[in-house]
Amino acid sequence: MTETQTAAEAVATTRPALLEARDLHVEFSSRGRRARAVDGVNLAIGQGEIVALVGESGCGKTTLARTLLGLERPTSGEVRYDGDPLSYTSKALKAYRRQVQLVLQDPTGSLNPRHTVYEAVAEGPRIHGLRDEQDVVSTALSHAGLRPPDRFFLRYPHELSGGQRQRVVIAGALALDPKVLIADEPVASLDASVRGEILALLLRLRAELGLSALVVTHDLGLAWNIADRVAVMYLGRIVESGPVEQVLTAPRHPYTQALMSVLPESPERVVLTGEPPDPTRIPGGCRFHARCQVLASGKAAEAGVDGRCRTQLLDILPATAEAQAACYYAETVGQ
Amino acid sequence: MTSVSAARRRLALSRFWAEYRQHRGGMIGLIVLVAAVLLALVAPLFISEDVTSVVEGVGEKWAAPSLSEPFGTDESGRSILLMVWWGSRTSLLIGFLAALLSIVIGLVFGVAAGHFRGWLGAALMRITDWFLVLPSLVTALVLAAILGGSTFTIIMAIGITTWPSTARLIRAQTLAVEARPYIERSKALGAGHWHITTRHVLPNVAPLLLASTTLEVASAIVTESTLAFLGASSNKTSWGTMLRASYDFGAATQGAWWYILIPGLAILVVVMAFTLVGRALEAVLNPRLRRAA
Amino acid sequence: QDPAAGKKVFRVGATQAMDSMNPFLAVRLVSTSIHRWMYGYLTVPDSKTLQPSPDLAESWTTSEDGLTWTFKIRTAKWSDGQPVTAEDAAWTFNKMMTDEAAKTANGPAVENFESVTASGQDLTIKLKAPQASMLENPVPIMPKHAWESVTDMANYDAEKYPTVSSGPYIAVEHKKDQYVKLQANPNYWRGKPKIDELQVIFYDNPQAAIAGLKKGDIDLLGRMTPQEFEAIQNDPNIEAWNTQGRRAAYLQVNHGATTTDDKAVGDGHPALKDVKVRQALHYAIDKQKLVDEVQNGLAKPADGSIVPPMYKDFFWEATGEEKVSYDPAKANQILDDAGYKKGADGIRTMPDGDRKLEFRFTIHTETPIEDKLAEYLTAFFKEVGITLTTVKLESSKFTEETGVTGNFDIAISGWSVNPDPEEVMATHLCSRRPAPGGEGGGTESFFCDDTFEKLYQDQLKELDRPKRIDLLKQMQERLYTQAPIIAIYYTNDLEGYRKDRVTSITPIPEDKGLLYGGSGYWPFYTVDVKATAAASGSTGGGSNTGIIAGIVGAVVVIGVGAFLLTRRRKSTADERE
Amino acid sequence: MSLLELDDVSVTYRIASGEVPAVRGVSLSLDAGAALGIAGESGSGKSTVAMALLRLLPRDARVGGRILLDGDDVLAMKWGRLRAVRWAEASIVFQGAQHGLNPVRRIGDQIAEPLLVHDLAKPDAARKRVAELLEQVGLPAWRARSYPHELSGGQRQRVMIAMALACSPRLIIADEPTTALDVMVQAQVLSLIKELVAEQGISLIMISHDLSVLADVCDQLAVMYAGRVVEHGPSGEVFHEARHPYSRALAAAFPTVGDPVSRMAPKGLGGDPPDPMHLPGGCSFHPRCPVVLDECSSIDVELWPAGDGRRAACVRVRETEDAS
Amino acid sequence: MTTPLEAAEPAAVQAAGPGDERPTSRGTLRYALSKGGGALFSIAMVLVGTFFVFRLLPGDPVRNLAQGRNMTPAQLDLERRRLGLDKPLLDQFIDFVGDTLRLDLGTSYEYKRPVLDLIGERIGPTLLLAGTGLVIAVSLGIWQGTRAGWRHGTRFDRLSTGASLLLWSVPTFWLGLLLMMVFGVGIGPIPGIFPFRGIESVDAPDGFAYVLDVASHMVLPCLTLVAVVYAQYLLVMRSSLMEEVSQDYVTVAKAKGLRDDEVRRRHAVPNALLPTVTLVFMRVGFVVGGAVTVETIYTWPGLGQLFYEAISVPDFTLMQGTFLLITVAVIVMNTLADVVYHLLDPRVRSA
Numbered sequence A: 001m002t003e004t005q006t007a008a009e010a011v012a013t014t015r016p017a018l019l020e021a022r023d024l025h026v027e028f029s030s031r032g033r034r035a036r037a038v039d040g041v042n043l044a045i046g047q048g049e050i051v052a053l054v055g056e057s058g059c060g061k062t063t064l065a066r067t068l069l070g071l072e073r074p075t076s077g078e079v080r081y082d083g084d085p086l087s088y089t090s091k092a093l094k095a096y097r098r099q100v101q102l103v104l105q106d107p108t109g110s111l112n113p114r115h116t117v118y119e120a121v122a123e124g125p126r127i128h129g130l131r132d133e134q135d136v137v138s139t140a141l142s143h144a145g146l147r148p149p150d151r152f153f154l155r156y157p158h159e160l161s162g163g164q165r166q167r168v169v170i171a172g173a174l175a176l177d178p179k180v181l182i183a184d185e186p187v188a189s190l191d192a193s194v195r196g197e198i199l200a201l202l203l204r205l206r207a208e209l210g211l212s213a214l215v216v217t218h219d220l221g222l223a224w225n226i227a228d229r230v231a232v233m234y235l236g237r238i239v240e241s242g243p244v245e246q247v248l249t250a251p252r253h254p255y256t257q258a259l260m261s262v263l264p265e266s267p268e269r270v271v272l273t274g275e276p277p278d279p280t281r282i283p284g285g286c287r288f289h290a291r292c293q294v295l296a297s298g299k300a301a302e303a304g305v306d307g308r309c310r311t312q313l314l315d316i317l318p319a320t321a322e323a324q325a326a327c328y329y330a331e332t333v334g335q
Numbered sequence B: 001m002t003s004v005s006a007a008r009r010r011l012a013l014s015r016f017w018a019e020y021r022q023h024r025g026g027m028i029g030l031i032v033l034v035a036a037v038l039l040a041l042v043a044p045l046f047i048s049e050d051v052t053s054v055v056e057g058v059g060e061k062w063a064a065p066s067l068s069e070p071f072g073t074d075e076s077g078r079s080i081l082l083m084v085w086w087g088s089r090t091s092l093l094i095g096f097l098a099a100l101l102s103i104v105i106g107l108v109f110g111v112a113a114g115h116f117r118g119w120l121g122a123a124l125m126r127i128t129d130w131f132l133v134l135p136s137l138v139t140a141l142v143l144a145a146i147l148g149g150s151t152f153t154i155i156m157a158i159g160i161t162t163w164p165s166t167a168r169l170i171r172a173q174t175l176a177v178e179a180r181p182y183i184e185r186s187k188a189l190g191a192g193h194w195h196i197t198t199r200h201v202l203p204n205v206a207p208l209l210l211a212s213t214t215l216e217v218a219s220a221i222v223t224e225s226t227l228a229f230l231g232a233s234s235n236k237t238s239w240g241t242m243l244r245a246s247y248d249f250g251a252a253t254q255g256a257w258w259y260i261l262i263p264g265l266a267i268l269v270v271v272m273a274f275t276l277v278g279r280a281l282e283a284v285l286n287p288r289l290r291r292a293a
Numbered sequence C: 001q002d003p004a005a006g007k008k009v010f011r012v013g014a015t016q017a018m019d020s021m022n023p024f025l026a027v028r029l030v031s032t033s034i035h036r037w038m039y040g041y042l043t044v045p046d047s048k049t050l051q052p053s054p055d056l057a058e059s060w061t062t063s064e065d066g067l068t069w070t071f072k073i074r075t076a077k078w079s080d081g082q083p084v085t086a087e088d089a090a091w092t093f094n095k096m097m098t099d100e101a102a103k104t105a106n107g108p109a110v111e112n113f114e115s116v117t118a119s120g121q122d123l124t125i126k127l128k129a130p131q132a133s134m135l136e137n138p139v140p141i142m143p144k145h146a147w148e149s150v151t152d153m154a155n156y157d158a159e160k161y162p163t164v165s166s167g168p169y170i171a172v173e174h175k176k177d178q179y180v181k182l183q184a185n186p187n188y189w190r191g192k193p194k195i196d197e198l199q200v201i202f203y204d205n206p207q208a209a210i211a212g213l214k215k216g217d218i219d220l221l222g223r224m225t226p227q228e229f230e231a232i233q234n235d236p237n238i239e240a241w242n243t244q245g246r247r248a249a250y251l252q253v254n255h256g257a258t259t260t261d262d263k264a265v266g267d268g269h270p271a272l273k274d275v276k277v278r279q280a281l282h283y284a285i286d287k288q289k290l291v292d293e294v295q296n297g298l299a300k301p302a303d304g305s306i307v308p309p310m311y312k313d314f315f316w317e318a319t320g321e322e323k324v325s326y327d328p329a330k331a332n333q334i335l336d337d338a339g340y341k342k343g344a345d346g347i348r349t350m351p352d353g354d355r356k357l358e359f360r361f362t363i364h365t366e367t368p369i370e371d372k373l374a375e376y377l378t379a380f381f382k383e384v385g386i387t388l389t390t391v392k393l394e395s396s397k398f399t400e401e402t403g404v405t406g407n408f409d410i411a412i413s414g415w416s417v418n419p420d421p422e423e424v425m426a427t428h429l430c431s432r433r434p435a436p437g438g439e440g441g442g443t444e445s446f447f448c449d450d451t452f453e454k455l456y457q458d459q460l461k462e463l464d465r466p467k468r469i470d471l472l473k474q475m476q477e478r479l480y481t482q483a484p485i486i487a488i489y490y491t492n493d494l495e496g497y498r499k500d501r502v503t504s505i506t507p508i509p510e511d512k513g514l515l516y517g518g519s520g521y522w523p524f525y526t527v528d529v530k531a532t533a534a535a536s537g538s539t540g541g542g543s544n545t546g547i548i549a550g551i552v553g554a555v556v557v558i559g560v561g562a563f564l565l566t567r568r569r570k571s572t573a574d575e576r577e
Numbered sequence D: 001m002s003l004l005e006l007d008d009v010s011v012t013y014r015i016a017s018g019e020v021p022a023v024r025g026v027s028l029s030l031d032a033g034a035a036l037g038i039a040g041e042s043g044s045g046k047s048t049v050a051m052a053l054l055r056l057l058p059r060d061a062r063v064g065g066r067i068l069l070d071g072d073d074v075l076a077m078k079w080g081r082l083r084a085v086r087w088a089e090a091s092i093v094f095q096g097a098q099h100g101l102n103p104v105r106r107i108g109d110q111i112a113e114p115l116l117v118h119d120l121a122k123p124d125a126a127r128k129r130v131a132e133l134l135e136q137v138g139l140p141a142w143r144a145r146s147y148p149h150e151l152s153g154g155q156r157q158r159v160m161i162a163m164a165l166a167c168s169p170r171l172i173i174a175d176e177p178t179t180a181l182d183v184m185v186q187a188q189v190l191s192l193i194k195e196l197v198a199e200q201g202i203s204l205i206m207i208s209h210d211l212s213v214l215a216d217v218c219d220q221l222a223v224m225y226a227g228r229v230v231e232h233g234p235s236g237e238v239f240h241e242a243r244h245p246y247s248r249a250l251a252a253a254f255p256t257v258g259d260p261v262s263r264m265a266p267k268g269l270g271g272d273p274p275d276p277m278h279l280p281g282g283c284s285f286h287p288r289c290p291v292v293l294d295e296c297s298s299i300d301v302e303l304w305p306a307g308d309g310r311r312a313a314c315v316r317v318r319e320t321e322d323a324s
Numbered sequence E: 001m002t003t004p005l006e007a008a009e010p011a012a013v014q015a016a017g018p019g020d021e022r023p024t025s026r027g028t029l030r031y032a033l034s035k036g037g038g039a040l041f042s043i044a045m046v047l048v049g050t051f052f053v054f055r056l057l058p059g060d061p062v063r064n065l066a067q068g069r070n071m072t073p074a075q076l077d078l079e080r081r082r083l084g085l086d087k088p089l090l091d092q093f094i095d096f097v098g099d100t101l102r103l104d105l106g107t108s109y110e111y112k113r114p115v116l117d118l119i120g121e122r123i124g125p126t127l128l129l130a131g132t133g134l135v136i137a138v139s140l141g142i143w144q145g146t147r148a149g150w151r152h153g154t155r156f157d158r159l160s161t162g163a164s165l166l167l168w169s170v171p172t173f174w175l176g177l178l179l180m181m182v183f184g185v186g187i188g189p190i191p192g193i194f195p196f197r198g199i200e201s202v203d204a205p206d207g208f209a210y211v212l213d214v215a216s217h218m219v220l221p222c223l224t225l226v227a228v229v230y231a232q233y234l235l236v237m238r239s240s241l242m243e244e245v246s247q248d249y250v251t252v253a254k255a256k257g258l259r260d261d262e263v264r265r266r267h268a269v270p271n272a273l274l275p276t277v278t279l280v281f282m283r284v285g286f287v288v289g290g291a292v293t294v295e296t297i298y299t300w301p302g303l304g305q306l307f308y309e310a311i312s313v314p315d316f317t318l319m320q321g322t323f324l325l326i327t328v329a330v331i332v333m334n335t336l337a338d339v340v341y342h343l344l345d346p347r348v349r350s351a
């Protein structure tokens, strides 16, 4: 941890955390077993910061995002907003939801096909009883890049292109003037050509409105495109986090390394074998050890950490801005 | 802006209409149905309850259809034509009210069972399932027999025995709607149960409900006639009670085929019309079926 | 191969099925009829006069005080060869007196019995009180030797064949809800019936029964409605049998229902307490029109009371001043005079208040004829400023409201009268009113009239038939003038039988009497039919149609199969995407 | 001679409200053993082309042009011949593995089915072959007895690939075999396909909207826009230095991690995708084109040669080529 | 006809059955047990419901039992005690449940015999009629539905769908009456060749001729039942098949080079059959309703007729007994259908 801090990082560390997850656990019971979808997460999003959360399917990204929004109640741990723990009374939740907003993967599904653009954007203001509804809607739409806004008021979602729909969804979130935007795979279902546009919009919103964002994705390219910081999640835990430049150019956790390696342009491909992760059966020791290529290749044994990898539980990474990895091997070798 | 949105709504309606018009069966059904309902509504302008009165029946008894009496007369010399006309009021009324009852119960149960997860939804579903397996005609008969066969009880009996299928349909639709991401989005915007069910779920199940209602009316009319025929109804003149009377007074052995045929055909035509309209509506409104078709 | 070939089989249709083969339990009309044909009774109505005449009791004597009756039982044999003795009769009655379950069917018949004893062929019955109708005892005498072993009478279904009988027929087979087969009893004391077999075939659906008669599936069908009767009237193969019947139809008027302790019950309209109003109602009814329109002319307007004219001896008819004939003007007059003024809407009100004369008319559900009747009465009463609304009740509720709770104004009623009218008269006694606890006694009118009571008591003791007849007629007159009930018509007995099958049948009474609907077994004892030819007629029809149906079935199967095959071949040929 | 040749293929769907020209004059060819990638945004007609190759389009689609498979016109074939061609010579791996497998039959039976249908094996031999195939795609042989729902998405996609290999066809058409799959699984499936093509000499047509993926697997790339091929050429060249502005936008959409140019600078293409029922006149791309010229709205573009073995449908390309 | 909705409703929605959120999540045994538990619960609810509904009866049960005959207060009291009607409601309920569990359904008012005996006598003919009708209706419906759904829009489809809609709209009793008039009684040139009363002739022959005799008696009632019932099976099968036809695996099967009818027979039909057949058996209640009407019209000595008689007398113990039996049978059938479906469909059966 001796690298020089980048500009963004410097800003991030000085900024107080706006939205924070503290030792968050979320469990479901599925098939009569407990699925620990989120299994101890510390994560902080600072004012005006864009954090990318990456990881493979089923690792708990969406669950974490939903829990941060108060749509799911944690089994233990807490969500804090602006320093205060989140209260789950319906009144408090309603107030909270003016501050933190959600953008989903599928803009087509996120819009009620029977509501016009205006109604879709006005839904939030109506729920919260905001005045000057039409102004609010117009402003939100222009912020989202749909200009002039009144041209779109009466359109139905099916009359819009995919990118426009996602902009409407974003406008719907902006209408409540939130501080944080949580976007769950916001571009995964969009055409490649419009993907960049939406990402650019997120960047612009941060610049113009000072919005913070948590972007959930499995696309490392996206993180590279827009995020300040990235958190890599595996089986309910964050296994590596830090500034994008640091984590994505020099990944320290074997799992991050594997994720990087399957990008088409990467020279050497590490395809992980073994069963895909199952949150009802989280292995002991390091939760990644069963699929860990470093352990399998014997490098961990060389470093003398293989025993700990298999048996000893790792600590939960703290919610700091510095680059950090939950890996015995990385700890040992990195020092 | 309201005028614009009204125009949009009109446009949507006309689009729906254009699509509906493609269904020949549905169009035929709609014409028949509108005609039947109109005729029933205007009946009091032309005739009165007297046509069903035996005291007023002055015609020849058991008269076969003729020019003056196109559908013949019954055992008391009443005109079958006029009785069928007047009887349509009772039959349609029972059909509509029973369907309405069934739809209202079905809607409340269906939406609630679909919306509220956990024990409430599960309990509602159990109740629905329980009612669903009850053999409906048998149950309706028992209810009518126990509560007496007034119009009100017949409506109750039919409504109570038919709502579960509506509830299931609505619940399935509610579940489908609630699985849509826009519900999640709405929740994230801070919406409560009431907002979600009234703003998102209801408008989405409404079209299906319309289709389902027409089918329910059809089935209620048939059930009413069956109950009347099995003697569980002590209604005023309806098509079912007419058939019952034709049976009681031995139209078959009298060779008075018109007395059996006409009310039966009236039921058949109207029920068929409702069914055709319901199916056409369903085909237009239910995307699942639309995809298959 | 046809088991029926060469036999004389007579098939009777019935629109009711047997409720039980056990005469102690059976209450349905069809069951009591069949038991009439199977078992001997003490007496049987005479085929000409309908007076009690010897059946199993050859003769009888009565003590002075009328309390002890001695019957001499005929020397006859049960169908299994055992002799019929007074023991059998005594066992039957004693069983009913001691076993609650055995009372189910005919309990009241032994209510007045003090004791029943037998010695040899002599049966002695001691009564608690005199009873002139003693000779009308409706209890079949059962074979003690075959029935003694039955312990649980309530659950005994008596499905043992052939039955041990002493009547003209023996039941040999009973398929529940399908048919009962009876065979001629060779040991019958009057001699074996002319036919070999009597079948009673049940139809759920009266229309099917009519169709069956027309088609020849059955030879005789009784208890038809006027409309059903019209349907067979013009059939060349059917003898339409239309005679005066046993039934009187009347309106029961709630003239102030009370219980046995004279406390008022129910919610009857106060105006009906006024005999004038009741009489006005009587004047307002056009009975002839009712007969014509409701009964298709197949009834007789009632100018008497509850005994139908068929019973010539007991029948009483009003004449002269007393006679009430249709006269709405007079009805209006009576009501005007009594102070029931018409309001602006043409409806009358009570003299001392503003309660309108709005009556309810209670009828049964599922009786289309009563519906019609109600419509006519409504129209008639409207003429005299009285509103009538129809209330339909399902039968048990009907019985309760019109016989116990008194929650009615006017109700439809009727009674099929036995040759002796004592029982129907008794239904209008004070004692028949419900007890204070609400237990019904079976009143038909809540009537409680001193004159009537006295006449009843007198006739009970009067063993001289002409004098007793006179007393009974006076009772009818009293009912007529007091109008707790208003007789409207006597329905005809409507039956039909196949002329081409039945060669002779004697009605009861022999002069223009009844067949199926009659009392006793006479028509069925005397009936004679053509023998069934081998494999012809409709009896063989079953197997004929069976073959036809079988062939049709085979054709359908082959057809469908062939169709499927051709479709398959075609579909391979014109395969598309 | 090339294995597959598409000559001016067009497909029009008839729907209630009119006709949808989904594919408009596509000409492509594929040599035996080669791999062709087709890219393009949603609705550009990629799947329609794939389905047309085996005449699997629904009844309301009208197909024009010629599709020569080994010199035989697929569109003119008799039914018997077409059935023989299907799967035995060309097989398809469909978009969305979830639905391509019959949910109530064991996967072994489903893999063996084409073998039996085409009389290529007796049941016993078929069973052995199924085990072999499963092995080939990296699944244990006992999986043959599983039902589709018992497998993960990646495993199902492997089964689909095993099925496509069953009759040792000469051509495999893979329609977005990896969309909706997880990154890790996507990588597994892609390397499997790459391996198979390389080892068994099977020709491959692969469809995707991710140019980088295609560039990785295929020799040749065709980019479709609004039912037309707008650029065609060797994959590396098309990906790295696309000539058509649309292809360029597509290529830029997926940044290279570590490349400072794209850091905090996502690139995209403005405007809306075209509605196939109301295509703009002239070059159908001109409303969204960042380098549009006046003539673009009127001129009829076609695939002009754009260098060595490359073609592109852009006026600017023609101009530069003409100039050079 | 009761609920035309079912057929129009997409089969899959129905077929998934209760708890369709995560159907894959339980083992078959667990599933069967939970279904069985559910059925027991339903039956318990039926018992409770029946008890209370029948306590709503008009009039005094003892008086109903007496059927208007003259009984002394003492007799009535005795009867009341015998029936346990003097006890508090809860005790009565416990007695009722106990009796019912011991299969003691009480004594018929009308027949003075144990209800269970009466039911026992009637169940055979009903099974014969409804069973035969069901088999014919199901095979006919499925066969026609398959043809219609596979080639929907063709003339066969339009004809059979039209015909089934027509039959669907016909009240059962009316059709029965018409058939009776035409083929039983005979009309004009059509002779009335089929018997229309009962299950056999009074003088039924023995042996094979007896079978033919019964068969001939079955023609009209069966025809009526089939005509009304098969329509919905046709429609369900049709829509279910149409649903399958648009699935991708059907296209894959075509791409594999299967012949059209192979695709249909091997893939589409078996998949469409699963939900359809289950639905068919879930709808036994409908057949029961049809049976009541048909048996009444044709004097068929089955349960339906017994039930109808009980209603028209009315004989409340008999009504209650038959109602209980019919309902429980329907619930059991439903549960069986559910479990069998679960067994047959690997999608919902857990690995």
Ligand SMILES: Nc1ncnc2c1ncn2[C@@H]1O[C@H](COP(=O)(O)OP(=O)(O)OP(=O)(O)O)[C@@H](O)[C@H]1O
Residues within 6 Å of the ligand: A028, A029, A030, A035, A036, A037, A055, A056, A057, A058, A059, A060, A061, A062, A063, A064, A218, A278, A279
């Ligand atoms: N409501 C729920 N009930 C039971 N299990 C659930 C529920 N929601 C999620 N899970 C389980 O929790 C785990 C994490 O799910 P989650 O949706 O958060 O993953 P994800 O990282 O978003 O995956 P993807 O990239 O596929 O969206 C999964 O194994 C999932 O099966």
Ligand SMILES: Nc1ncnc2c1ncn2[C@@H]1O[C@H](COP(=O)(O)OP(=O)(O)OP(=O)(O)O)[C@@H](O)[C@H]1O
Residues within 6 Å of the ligand: D013, D014, D015, D020, D021, D022, D040, D041, D042, D043, D044, D045, D046, D047, D048, D049, D058, D095, D209, D276
């Ligand atoms: N059966 C059909 N009926 C009518 N139009 C259709 C049909 N199938 C496809 N289309 C239309 O044809 C066009 C091309 O569709 P196609 O499925 O080939 O696109 P695609 O390139 O495969 O898109 P994606 O990337 O979304 O799979 C689209 O506009 C689509 O709406």
Ligand SMILES: [Mg+2]
Residues within 6 Å of the ligand: A061, A062, A063, A184
């Ligand atoms: Mg997710």
Ligand SMILES: [Mg+2]
Residues within 6 Å of the ligand: D046, D047, D048, D095, D175
């Ligand atoms: Mg596609």
